Amino acid sequence: MTDxxxxxxxxVDGSESALRAVTWAAAxxxxxxxxxxxxxxxxxxxxxxxxxxPMPQEAFDAVEKLAEDRLAEAAEIARDVDGDLxxxxxxxxxxxxxxxxxxxxxxxxxxxGPTGRGGFGGMMTGSTAVAVVAHSECxxxxxxxxxxxxxxxxxxxxxxxxxVKALGAAxxxxxxxxxxxxxxxxxxxxxxxxxxxxxYAVLDLEPAEEEQARVLAESLAGWQEKYPDxxxxxxxxxxxxxxxxxxWSAKAQLVVVGSRGRGGFQGLLLGxxxxxxxxxxxxxxxxxxx
Numbered sequence: 001m002t003d004x005x006x007x008x009x010x011x012v013d014g015s016e017s018a019l020r021a022v023t024w025a026a027a028x029x030x031x032x033x034x035x036x037x038x039x040x041x042x043x044x045x046x047x048x049x050x051x052x053x054p055m056p057q058e059a060f061d062a063v064e065k066l067a068e069d070r071l072a073e074a075a076e077i078a079r080d081v082d083g084d085l086x087x088x089x090x091x092x093x094x095x096x097x098x099x100x101x102x103x104x105x106x107x108x109x110x111x112x113g114p115t116g117r118g119g120f121g122g123m124m125t126g127s128t129a130v131a132v133v134a135h136s137e138c139x140x141x142x143x144x145x146x147x148x149x150x151x152x153x154x155x156x157x158x159x160x161x162x163x164v165k166a167l168g169a170a171x172x173x174x175x176x177x178x179x180x181x182x183x184x185x186x187x188x189x190x191x192x193x194x195x196x197x198x199x200y201a202v203l204d205l206e207p208a209e210e211e212q213a214r215v216l217a218e219s220l221a222g223w224q225e226k227y228p229d230x231x232x233x234x235x236x237x238x239x240x241x242x243x244x245x246x247x248w249s250a251k252a253q254l255v256v257v258g259s260r261g262r263g264g265f266q267g268l269l270l271g272x273x274x275x276x277x278x279x280x281x282x283x284x285x286x287x288x289x290x
Contacts, residue, residue: 005106007037014070017113021143025111030082041096104136154252162258170256180231185216242276249281
């Protein structure tokens with residue numbers, strides 16, 4: 001395994017969405033003065049037909065040649081972004097999900113396209129991207145949208161420990177990009193009512209808007225002191241968090257969220273808000289795990 005410590009890692013599978021992700025990752029690596037590590041995986045299980053019959057050697061060789069060509073193409077795309085960028089490549093014959101999760105233990109960031117060569121029609125996000133977002137130990141960016149949009153960095157805030165980590169990442173991104181940060185605190189998710197006894201639905205269990213504003217202010221306090229030059233717009237609104245963040249993704253250049261928020265259930269690796277953004281955001285989405 002090539003040393004990926006401290007690098008930005010981008011997955012390459014030959015799909016157009018993966019190549020767009022490579023372009024985004026190369027720009028990020030260039031801006032951060034980091035190495036870009038491009039990886040391509042071949043699941044050994046795909047080397048067999050039905051009944052366990054192995055793939056003919058000539059077919060296997062053709063797949064390997066295509067993968068190597070795609071890696072070379074991705075490296076060329078990265079060099080077009082920055083001729084001085086250090087970009088390394090790696091082709092491994094292992095399943096992509098466990099391999100990328102292993103790399104996430106030392107990488108600075110994992111960057112993936114929303115759908116890959118193995119995606120099925122009708123799926124908005126490939127299974128590899130979803131699984132890596134759910135288990136990665138470093139931030140994962142799913143590069144959605146045809147072109148990186150101009151605009152602010154947007155972050156979802158709910159007072160949970162994971163959203164505090166997301167805030168730190170969002171401030172860093174806004175500071176480096178020299179753009180404003182929009183901190184969104186939306187606290188009403190009516191679908192939650194369907195998961196609790198009906199008598200709770202008639203109770204007003206939601207704190208007042210002043211209390212919600214206090215949650216956001218307390219979450220921002222330390223970070224605003226650390227990044228005094230980042231303009232911050234506070235959005236406190238009674239709405240479903242994913243609706244607000246999906247709306248903001250149409251005018252943001254990056255949306256940052258924690259993998260699970262305050263309303264998450266024990267055992268869930270991804271909350272409903274991060275799931276929705278990974279599947280439907282209109283700009284790149286960074287998911288920060290604990």
